[in-house]
Structure formats: C-alpha cells, structure tokens
Amino acid sequence: MMDMTPAASQPADRATRWRIAGLIVAFALALTLHGALSRPSLDVYQDMYENFGWGITWQWGYYKHPPFFAWETAGWFLIFPRTDFFYFLLSGVNASVALFAVWRIAARFGGGGFQLLAVVLAMLMPPISFLGVTFNANSAMTPIWALLVLFYLRGLEGARIVDAVVIGALAAAALLTKYHSGVILAALLIHALLDGIARKTLFSLFGLVAMVTFLVCMAPHVYWLFRNDFLPLTYAAHQDDGVGANLSDTLRFLITPIGYGALATLAARSMRDLRDPYEFVPLGEWKKLGQSVTGRAMIAFAVLPILLTVVLGWAADAELSAVWGIPFYTAYAIMLALLVPPAYSEPRKNRAYGWGIAFMAVLVAVAPLWYQVEKKRNINYYIAPMKALAAEMDSRWQSVGGGNSGIVFGSGSFASAMAFYSKLELITVEGNSFALSANYLTAEDIRKRGLIGICWDHDGACIETVKAQMPPTQQPETVTLPSDVNGENWTFNIWMTPPAP
Numbered sequence: 001m002m003d004m005t006p007a008a009s010q011p012a013d014r015a016t017r018w019r020i021a022g023l024i025v026a027f028a029l030a031l032t033l034h035g036a037l038s039r040p041s042l043d044v045y046q047d048m049y050e051n052f053g054w055g056i057t058w059q060w061g062y063y064k065h066p067p068f069f070a071w072e073t074a075g076w077f078l079i080f081p082r083t084d085f086f087y088f089l090l091s092g093v094n095a096s097v098a099l100f101a102v103w104r105i106a107a108r109f110g111g112g113g114f115q116l117l118a119v120v121l122a123m124l125m126p127p128i129s130f131l132g133v134t135f136n137a138n139s140a141m142t143p144i145w146a147l148l149v150l151f152y153l154r155g156l157e158g159a160r161i162v163d164a165v166v167i168g169a170l171a172a173a174a175l176l177t178k179y180h181s182g183v184i185l186a187a188l189l190i191h192a193l194l195d196g197i198a199r200k201t202l203f204s205l206f207g208l209v210a211m212v213t214f215l216v217c218m219a220p221h222v223y224w225l226f227r228n229d230f231l232p233l234t235y236a237a238h239q240d241d242g243v244g245a246n247l248s249d250t251l252r253f254l255i256t257p258i259g260y261g262a263l264a265t266l267a268a269r270s271m272r273d274l275r276d277p278y279e280f281v282p283l284g285e286w287k288k289l290g291q292s293v294t295g296r297a298m299i300a301f302a303v304l305p306i307l308l309t310v311v312l313g314w315a316a317d318a319e320l321s322a323v324w325g326i327p328f329y330t331a332y333a334i335m336l337a338l339l340v341p342p343a344y345s346e347p348r349k350n351r352a353y354g355w356g357i358a359f360m361a362v363l364v365a366v367a368p369l370w371y372q373v374e375k376k377r378n379i380n381y382y383i384a385p386m387k388a389l390a391a392e393m394d395s396r397w398q399s400v401g402g403g404n405s406g407i408v409f410g411s412g413s414f415a416s417a418m419a420f421y422s423k424l425e426l427i428t429v430e431g432n433s434f435a436l437s438a439n440y441l442t443a444e445d446i447r448k449r450g451l452i453g454i455c456w457d458h459d460g461a462c463i464e465t466v467k468a469q470m471p472p473t474q475q476p477e478t479v480t481l482p483s484d485v486n487g488e489n490w491t492f493n494i495w496m497t498p499p500a501p
Contacts, residue, residue: 012112016349020116023356024099027123028092030360035088035133037367040375040485042087044382046413047136052077053416053428057440060224063231063431067221068176069140082420088133094143095132099123101146102330106337108153108294109285113346114337117271120356121264122333127326129363137178141327144174145184149301149331152188153294156198159206168213176221179236180324183312187304188297197293228439236318244317250310253320257306257332264336267355271340271348285338302331375485381414381456383485389414389492390421392479393452397424402450402498407441409469410454411462418454426452432465450499457491470495 012020042048054062055074061067073090080086099119106118122128132139148170155163174181192202201207225233289295305328313320337345345352375383397406402424409415409429419426427449430437453466457478466476476493483490 010107010109010111010115012107012115016112016116019349019353020103020112020119023116023119023123023353023360024096024103026360027099027356028089028096030363031092031095031129031133032085032089034130034363034367034370035091036085037364038370038374039084039088039133040371040383041381041386042084043134043136044374044377044380045134046380046382046417047134048073048087049413049416049420051136051416052082052420053413054430056419057427057430057437059439060220061228061232063228063433063436064235065137065178065232066176068173069135069137069178072140073135087135091133091135091139094135094139095128097143098128098132098146098330101143101150102333105146105150105153105298105330106334109289109298109334109338110342111346113349113352114340114342116349117268117340117345117352118334118337120352120359121268121336122330123356124264124267124359125329125333126260127329129359131323131326138323138326140177141174141181142330144170144177145181145327146330148174148184149188149297153297155206155210156201156293156297159201159204161206161209164206164209165213168210168215169217171210171214172217175218179232180309181327183305183308184301184327186308187300190304191297191300195293195296198297231436244319245314246319249320250313253310253313253322253325254306256322256325257328260329261332261336264333267352268336268340270355271344271351276344282339282341284341286335289338298331298334302335305331381411381417383483383488384414384456384490385481385483386414386417387421388481388484389454389479389490390418391423392481393418393454393494394423396477396494397450397452397496397498400496400498402452402496406450406452406499407446408452408454410452410466411456411459414454414456418452432462434469447500451495451497453495455493457493463493466493466495470497 051070051073054065054067055070055072058071058074059067062070072094076090077086080089099122102122103115103119106115110118127139128142132142148167151163151166151170154160155167171185174184192198192207225231289299306325309324310320312318377383393408405425405427407429408418408422408426409432410418415428415432419428427440429441434441451469453470453476455462455466455476457463474495474497476495478491478493480489480491482488
C-alpha cells in the first residue's frame, strides 16, 4: 500500500481555532483555581515543596530524581511570587501546554471539530486535570512527552534540522525529568527502526543531529551520576518496599486507563445520536493511521509506552504504579477522538465545546467542597501552619543577625516549605543529609550563611539529626502556632546558628 503522509496540519476554521485556544488558556486558570481553593496546603505528599527546595540549588541531579522538573519550578519562581496560587498556576500552565501539544498533534489527523474534541477529551482525563494539580516528576512529563511526539511528527513530515535539534533537546528534557521517560524514547526509536520511511529519516543527517543534541544535553547529568554513585537509580530501585512486580499490580496498571478515561469516553459517545447509522465502535479512522508514517508513529505513541513499562517493570522486578501512566493520556485522548467519525465531530463540535466549558465550571465549583475533605487529611504535615512558621522563622533569624540568607533543614519537607514561604533567600539541605548536599554545601558555605534547624516536637529522629549539626550547648527555641485549617496547635523546635563574622 502506498504511504499516505498527511500534510503538516489540517486547517480548522478561524472560530474553531479561537475556541480551542480559549479553552486551553481557560483550563490553565480553572486548574489553578481548583488547586488554590481545594487544598489546605500544596500537596499531601509534600512533593511540590521538595521540587522547589531542590531546584533552587540548580544541581545536575538529586538523590531521588534527575533535575529538570525541579529546574522548571525554580525558574518559574524567579519570575512569580512564591505563593500557593502561583505554584498552582505552574500546574495549570503545565497541563495547558500538554493540551496545546494535543491540539497540534490532532491537527495531523483531522479537521477543526476533531482537534477540538481531542483537546476536550484530554481535559476530561483525571491525569491531566485532577492529578495534574500536583506538579511533580510525573505530571511534568506529560507536556514534554506530547511535545516530543509533536516534533517527531514534524520531523517525519519535513526533516528540518531545527526540528532535529528540538527533538534531541526534548528527549533529554524528558529523561532528565524522570527516567521512566525512557519508554517514550524507546517507543519512538522502535517506530523509527521498524518503519521504512521513518528509518530513512533516522539514518540521515536529521537523525544524527537529533542524537548529538540529545547526548550533549545529557552529558552533564551522566557525569553527575558517575560522581554521585548513581543515587537516583539506587533510590528508584528501592521504592517498591520489596514487593516487586506481580500480576495484580500489573492488571491494575493496565486497567486503570479504562477508569480514568470513563468521562472522556462518555463525552466522545455523546457526539453521536442513538439512531446514527454507524457501527458501535467505528474503527475507520484507526485503520487510516496505518496508511501513513505519521499515523504509524501515533500508534507507537499510544501503544508502546504502556507495554514497555510493563515489560521493563517485570524485568527490573519493580512494583508498577498507576501514577507512572500519567503522561500516557495525551495519546489516549487523540485515539479516543478518532473513534468519533468526522461526520459527527465536525458538525457537532458545539457538543465538545460544551463539555469543555461545563467541565471547567465543575472543576472550580467543586473546589470548596473538595477542601472540606482535604482538610481532614492530617498526614505528612499537610495541615501544619507552614506560612506562619516561615514568618516566625524569618523574624527570629533577623533578630539573631542572620541576614537575608541561610541554610535550613529539618522535619520531612519542612526545610523546603520554609525556603518556599520565607521572605529570605534560603537554600535547603537535600534529604536532610549534609553528605548528599556536599556538591553545593561546604563547611565554609555553612559558616558564611548560617544554619537553621526546624523540627516538629514529636519528630525525635529530626531532633537528633539537628542536634548533631548544632553546637552541643545550643538549646532550641520553642514555637507553638495554630493551624489555619482547624486551629489545632503545632509545636516546633528551632535551632539557629547565625553566620560567622
């Protein structure tokens, strides 16, 4: 069969383009408002504080993860105020960039109604909406994967060298966000090797430029890994608590997309009336994908990452987690939209638009109700008075002559939270370990900057850790503050060693 490579995009009418663009921008704001109104703190697992605490040290790696999403966080707050609202805005923008990539990928496979539907279906999927409120390594992968595929398709269409450079940079950004991104790189490489037309592009100057760009971007991190005993890989290898790969987790991992895609499936089905004369599951548009190199690349994007994740999970004896699948859903949205025949997606685009508007309204409306549930989750310092504690810490640090900078460490992610909310320019001790932080914290740095230790008074391990770093005669100050959520008192111990003169 003759390969039918589509044009770079199929144009949508002006009104539809404005509708799609408006939905994407509005979604960023709706997700921001949902996060700001539904959470008593940034996130229950404290990932978002930790991202910031890592990023502000601008290292080429951290003991848990590669660095890119932490850099994104730190870079964002070089521009915006360090408040919960603007952190949730980062989450909203991150998700909306993914939606933009979905739009431009969808433009390769259908007209304006199809493009609009694909964007709305992606919006309705929890990994991009509700789970996307938390900005962490998993959610940060979502737009990077989608953009990588978008530029891969552009490369197949035109083989422009500038696209090769972008592909190499995005491939590196994906892997530097989380090593799980290796599955999308492998998926695209498998497609490029097995597809005759793509193989010609791979083994050309275009492919060479993409590979060299990727290697150059990765080199500093690889060097860091060798210098730091491959810490993130060691950390990842010990995250399954010894459970390892098993059949029940694998089945749950494979079935989860059905549940996460349920609302989007309902929206897609609503594009057709019950009496419409088409088969129950119209596969015509799926079959057309096999007729073009870009269509076959889309199949690879949709199918291979989940299969490769399962294969590699079993090979590494790693426990499969549903959150690993968060970046898969941009592909699923496009594939689901392809099940709606153009005869319906084009003339009935108002239905898709209505779903998008309604969903964003619900996203904001349910936030105050969601808050009532979230405020009862008294775990991981989720409802601790972080902002008040940071203000108290700032005041006391100034009173002892600490100046405008310092080094902070202590209970859980408190150190990163204090650095985030503080008016000072603080840096954190990675993992509360001065050994892990040796790349950017020397004894001289500590002497010049001064040291702040903060522990919840029930955290005995933290207290022992802080005492070991402070002068033996130094006694902590005790601070008791009420939670903004329920008024419950929290007591903290604060040690302060100001900078040496």
